[in-house]
Amino acid sequence: MAPPNVATPRMRDPDERALVELERVSKSFDVSPPWLERTLQRAPRRALRAVDGVDLAIRRGETVALVGESGCGKSTLARIVVGLVDASGGVVRYDGSPLYGAGVAADAATLRRARASMQMIFQDPYASLNPRWRVGAIVAEPIVAADRSRSRASVAERVATLLEQVGLAAADRHKYPHQFSGGQRQRISIARALATAPALVVCDEPTSALDVSVQAQVLNLMADLKERRGLAYLFISHNLAVVHHIADRVLVMYLGRIVESAPRRALFAAARHPYTQMLLDAVPDPLRPKSRDAGDADGTGNGAPRLASELPDPLDVPAGCGFHPRCAFANARCRVETPVLLDVGDAHRVACHAVAEGRVAPRVAIPIAG
Template identity: 60%
Template structure:
């Protein structure tokens, strides 16, 4: 299968300095956060890549870079062989943007409370000129609502008349309005109850089968990732530390951080295997550790880990950034 999305050496740096006058008076330097720091991956057509990691590791920034809400500091994103950067002309960018959409994390914040559902889902249809006239718009919105398990009559209601799970279905319907090929899902179920999460995830899996959608799925819930992903990328402090097929990652994780994340899942079957609890705190991103960013928390770290940053390299069918794995110490 060919890759629909290819990301190479993607980076995003944010200036978080104090105002200029404060810096002059207090003699402070400028401060930068490397939210995403050289991330590379590809997603094949019709598959799901999940990005996981602790809060603040850069997952949502990657999502926003992919759909063009942020412009990258360096690196580029290729969609179906075409660059998505701002150097392209407006018409080409518009066509590309129509083919990729985003589902946001909070269904309460991502829908305009003053608009009816007809206007919310109809906006991308009007914006891209996809339906002629009001009657066709209403009919198309009704079809989209039915696709996500809601009724066509719901188009005359306001967001406050729906539950969280129903709101997220409206968000999915809005994302599907332009018939995209690629959906970026930024923790689309984290604000929902567990029973509702399952319904929304099943809708997304069914849509993927029927429409051949490609997903980048961002989550910190490994149980959700296990349900939806084909491949999993593990992020730590703005960098990918391991990328592997789902079965490989859950069956035999290589990177110590991946092992730590998996050991944090409750052992319902009481298998009795040795588990390493998650230790330490995520370092301050304003002052990251030298070498491998994970070395202060890693039980396998040595002098090389604290001085030399490991590159993401192919190793026995997976990609891993770890000196200990490459040297055979674990």
Template identity: 50%
Template sequence: MTTPLLSAREIDVTFGTTRPGDMPWTAPRKLRAVSGVSFDLAAGKTLGVVGESGCGKSTLARALIRMVPASGQVLWQGDTDLLSLSPAAMQRYRSEIQMIFQDPLASLNPRMTLGEIIAEPLRTHRRDLSRADIRDRVRRMMDRVGLLPQMINRYPHEFSGGQCQRIGIARALIVEPRLLICDEPVSALDVSIQAQVIELLQELQRDLNLAILFIAHDLSVVRHISDEVMVLYLGRVMEAAPAERLYAAPRHPYTQALLSAVPVPDPAVERDKRIIPLTGDLPSPMAPPSGCVFRTRCPRAEAACAAEVPAPGPGPHRCACLFPGTITADEVA
């Protein structure tokens, strides 16, 4: 097996939170946003990360590029640990890893023209290029992502959401990165525009041999684009498997509940579908349940679940559950 482009090992992210009214010397309360997440991502492949709001998807992405302090290891091509590099040494890898964001318009500076926005990573990482060179590359990249190059002097507010996301993609790809982190890139777009953006991403991935870390809460979108899918809950990996396997035979109760909630655009199927309802709310990440974090809402939880933290285990299909397997109709009732 070849070395993966990026391997994350036991990523932990802990925030100290203070409440209003706390004294300056009060010890901050710990919030563990991500705990013990590991994965491998090979060049040209896509890893989908799914989970509810607040389960640590975005925090995980930000931890990889050191936007939030994290512990663990993020190995680049198997040898360089990004988390232990000095900020100056990290700078080289910032052009290798680029990111696109959820809100297309908010991620573009309203006072800059398209040309300036897309050129920013080039101006940061390729100081050897002349102005004319940069402009030329920007125009080619705009053409590549489906924007008319003569729009180069326009401002972001003159574009639609889908076009703005294309601008974001152009900005990310202008420095020829090898890993693209997409933080819910299509959540804010219409369904028809979503499809266009996803297709563009897939096309660019094929042409540039990009690795993509694709974060979303829409399972059908993730299924469409991912080679492998990882399900997070309260900052922990619940299940991770190749996409087809996860969708065809989910083993973790949480994954099954999520999948059962995906609407099917066929009334006949939809009527007969068995939904696994999850009761209660997401527990507070300040005080996660003991043992398996999902046990408070799991239809199959037993006493053992409170005592032991289930390990995801090795292998291509990882599942952090003591009692994996398909949930039957009796259990739901």
């Protein structure tokens, strides 16, 4: 098995204790063909390792952005954090107590407290809202689930407050999701996520389905809520301009592993890992027309970088450093030895032999304005 993948140094000071901490978390999906086919073809079972031994910690009030190409394991990792996917290995801790993982049996009270405290917002607000329910019922559901003894009047009052906090009207609770625009629907998702007063909101591409101007409004709302409520975010995005705008710390993921972890400024001013440098090189130039831009992967202008080479088959991950077939700095060591995250100073960590050997210069230009 590859060595562990530590994105944040272990915290010893109890005051610095992470809100959520992952230790050597992995997830393998069984992608074997059906039994009969396997038997006839004498084919072995196949496992796809979507997350590979990740350690990370999110502190209270911190926005941690997770970036990387499609299929590198971002959503799987996010779903493990909120308990929507079971990890195959490792442990997830909430406020110091083991919550999920192999051999972990958290008590009901801890589970209830942690679930209320960690909510998730998805990319497509329409698909994540029940179209048959009125907005009031959608936002009220987690409030009632957390406290069944609460009176109807008090639930209605809380729903009205939440809708107003996300920029909607209290009267909107009588409408259905289809009566709202995409940006408004994402506001409803945010109101629902806030209903249980969470400490962490996991956001999986929350604005990538929205128009650019609406994206900015939703991002500003999220930044404002963070300020007012001290929220922490785990924020997944393909769009490095959005990450530059919102993150305190950035994690770069490649084939299930964290390959670079740095405070936002350090990452954009001095990216170290060759893969991070490749992602930054592919960021669209704001002066070029969006649909013709090299960074506009699918012509939608959503800001996803388009890279010169393809991610390897996740069922056939290269030995050593998974990035070596695409890397201009690869040498013989890279083909056999998996690099671990090493501290390069100022809370900046990189998993790359060439960086450790001093063969890669930091990328000093900030490619995104601001």
